Amino acid sequence: MPDDLPPPTQRNFPCNQCGANLEFAPDHDALKCPYCGAENTITIAPLAIEELGLWKIFFFVMSLLAVAGVIIAIVAANK
Numbered sequence: 001m002p003d004d005l006p007p008p009t010q011r012n013f014p015c016n017q018c019g020a021n022l023e024f025a026p027d028h029d030a031l032k033c034p035y036c037g038a039e040n041t042i043t044i045a046p047l048a049i050e051e052l053g054l055w056k057i058f059f060f061v062m063s064l065l066a067v068a069g070v071i072i073a074i075v076a077a078n079k
C-alpha cells in the first residue's frame with residue numbers, strides 16, 4: 001500500500017493550461033495555477049459534496065426510522 005497519497009481533505013487537479021498539479025482547497029471553487037497563472041474552475045467538488053449530502057440525509061432518515069422502531073417496540077412491550 002503506497003503511503004505517498006495526499007490526505008483525503010486535499011485532492012490534486014491538473015492545471016487546464018500547463019498540466020501542473022494543483023492542490024484543491026475545499027473552501028474554493030477555483031484555483032489559480034502558481035506556475036502559469038491560469039484560473040482553473042473545479043467541477044468535481046460540487047458533485048462530491050452533493051453526493052456526501054445525499055448520504056448524510058439517507059443516514060439521518062435511517063437513524064430516525066431506527067429510533068422510531070425502538071420507541072414503538074418499547075410502547076408495544078409496555079402495553
Ligand SMILES: [Zn+2]
Pocket residue numbers: 015016017018019020033034035036037038
Ligand atoms: Zn498552469
